[in-house]
Amino acid sequence: MKIKTSLLLTIVALAAMLALSACGSNNSKNNSSSPSASAPSASESQPAAGGQTIEATIDATNWKFDVTEIKAKVGDTLKLTLNSSEGNHGVSIDDLGLKIKKGETVEIKLDKAGTFEFNCNIMCGQGHDNMTGNIIVE
Ligand SMILES: [Cu+2]
Known part of the structure; x- marks a missing residue:
C-alpha cells in the first residue's frame, strides 16, 4: 500500500511537471509567433x-x-x-x-x-x- 501511494505521488508529480512545461512552451509560442508566419524564417x-x-x-x-x-x-x-x-x-x-x-x-x-x-x-x-x-x- 505504501509503495503504491509513493508511486501515485510520483506519477502525479510528473504529470504536474509535464503540464507546467507544456503550458510554458505554449506561452512562449504565443509570444513569439506572428499572425502570418507562413513564410520560411530565413x-x-x-x-x-x-x-x-x-x-x-x-x-x-x-x-x-x-x-x-x-x-x-x-x-x-x-x-x-x-x-x-x-x-x-x-x-x-x-x-x-x-x-x-x-x-x-x-x-x-x-x-x-x-x-x-x-x-x-x-x-x-x-x-x-x-x-x-x-x-x-x-
Ligand atoms: Cu532575339
Missing part, C-alpha cells in the same frame, strides 16, 4: 528595405519587349514571366545567370543593388539586338 531576417514580391510580365514581339525597365528594391523578389505574342523569343539576364523561355515564370531574389540588363537569347531576326531592357535594383 526570409524574415532580410533588411526592412525590400521584401516585397514584384510581379512583371514581359511580352515579346518582333522585335521588342513591351517592358524595358523593371524597378525593385534590394531584398525584393521578382516574379518574372515571359510571354511571346509574336515570334520566338527568350530572355537572358546574364548578370543573374538566368534564362527564361516563353511561357515561363521565374522567381528571382534580388539581394544586391545594380542594373541588370536582360536581352533576347534566341536569334530571332534582324531586330534581335534591339531586344534589351534593364532590371534596376536600388
Whole structure:
C-alpha cells in the first residue's frame, strides 16, 4: 500500500511537471509567433528595405519587349514571366545567370543593388539586338 501511494505521488508529480512545461512552451509560442508566419524564417531576417514580391510580365514581339525597365528594391523578389505574342523569343539576364523561355515564370531574389540588363537569347531576326531592357535594383 505504501509503495503504491509513493508511486501515485510520483506519477502525479510528473504529470504536474509535464503540464507546467507544456503550458510554458505554449506561452512562449504565443509570444513569439506572428499572425502570418507562413513564410520560411530565413526570409524574415532580410533588411526592412525590400521584401516585397514584384510581379512583371514581359511580352515579346518582333522585335521588342513591351517592358524595358523593371524597378525593385534590394531584398525584393521578382516574379518574372515571359510571354511571346509574336515570334520566338527568350530572355537572358546574364548578370543573374538566368534564362527564361516563353511561357515561363521565374522567381528571382534580388539581394544586391545594380542594373541588370536582360536581352533576347534566341536569334530571332534582324531586330534581335534591339531586344534589351534593364532590371534596376536600388
Ligand atoms: Cu532575339
